[in-house]
Amino acid sequence: MTPAALAPIPIAAAPARESEPGKVAKVPTRCSTCGLRELCLPCGLAGQAVDRIDDMVYTRRRVKRGEYLYRAGDKFGSIYAVRSGFFKTVQTLEDGREQVTGFQMAGEIMGMDGIGPDAHVLNAIALEDSEVCVIPYSRLESLGGEMHELRRQFHKVMSREIVREHGVMLLLGTMRAEERLAAFLLNLSQRFAARGYSPSEFNLRMTREEIGSHLGLKLETVSRAFSRFQDEGLISVQLKDIRILDVDGLRRAMGQGTR
Amino acid sequence: MTPAALAPIPIAAAPARESEPGKVAKVPTRCSTCGLRELCLPCGLAGQAVDRIDDMVYTRRRVKRGEYLYRAGDKFGSIYAVRSGFFKTVQTLEDGREQVTGFQMAGEIMGMDGIGPDAHVLNAIALEDSEVCVIPYSRLESLGGEMHELRRQFHKVMSREIVREHGVMLLLGTMRAEERLAAFLLNLSQRFAARGYSPSEFNLRMTREEIGSHLGLKLETVSRAFSRFQDEGLISVQLKDIRILDVDGLRRAMGQGTR
DNA sequence: CGGGGATTTGACACATATCAAGAGCGGTGG
């Protein structure tokens, strides 16, 4: 798998920051002036179209670290675009097993799993203090009726989510532990880069256990793989701080399946 | 995971059959008279709406066993609804690794992964002589502009695909071999039932290797799990012919993760 | 009727899980 398979969003942009205390910001929320425009739902929309979707987003919502943005079973009403911060989405089974289905960062869309069942299937939890744009589905729907481009763009976003999940399936189905972790790191690196951050030096917002849950591994295995990569000089790890020293080496580590 | 997580399509209908030789059938292709209507894209559309989407499907296409419906890299142009037969979708890596991302049967939609990248990401291969309805994306798109319900329905179909893949991810990430196979069998059973076939007796169209690829297992492991289930009296296996003898037992086998 | 692929089964190897212990870091309260 290429990193691109996990992180479809291609265009770089500067991160945006600005917000009020309280759950719902009164600040006007405009896609047209948002720094994440080129990474987010409006990506690719022509000038005048962007203006017309400005009222697609009514509100923003702040979610503190550890808090739920939505829970499995919640009635579906809106999708969410991450404005700042970091989330994980988790699927839980009755018997207690759970799987982190993904990590979301600025510009990425969450909640599309809820459209079909009309209720959320996943739990979305903030890994750090975060802020999202709330996009009421009914609003998106009706705007989509008038705007060919928005409709198409939304289809693309959903399609890319499907493709991203194919990538994770392939990772879970065919890769061994170190390959999975290498793919994961390269994917994160690429997504940070697309947001104007360093691709070689970043901070993990999630624990080893959460990484393991996402990659189908136990936390000890994740930890050992990190150590191994460090011993081999591919990366340097200091708890959550990662520095990638040898991208090509990591790529090789990702592709070396004996299986 | 409940079987529903893998097979979102809920409503029962009789299977449909009727076709010409040749790649493209001249027979008028109407959603409104199709026996699969309630399982397929038009599901839930009100009477008059169904009539209006009749010209959404221009053509049908026959695909012989072993043939490709589309290949990874093909320019994206249409999505496909399975009219009869059975498909697998496969993701391939440069290094030769591959993963069966799903099996598709009558009424299920394929090809949505192509919308975002504007090219197909997967390979779709017929597991038996099959027929699909070709739905040009541009047509679906423009019809969606006029018809609120169709737009919404299409979103649901894509959303359910996302949810289905979450289910597979959970399976691959957290279940052991026998649990995976049990979940797979229960899922197939439910989907056959939804199409008016026996839920307890059916024919696998795929090989052990293809099942293994889908479940992240080797074919020998799949074979052993089948044998074990048979020894335990949960199913009876005769190569591709499966009979489920103890559904609750299978459910238990699916949920009994010690992990 | 022949042949090649699919399936089953066994023996063994190996990757990762499991269990366990200890260290490091960060947040909280005195």
Next chain:
DNA sequence: CCACCGCTCTTGATATGTGTCAAATCCCCG
């Protein structure tokens, strides 16, 4: 500001599930 406590992380020893390799049988297709 310091000390404590809990959580996260690392590392080791061992267990175990699944992969790997191999051989025999079966079935379907030509």
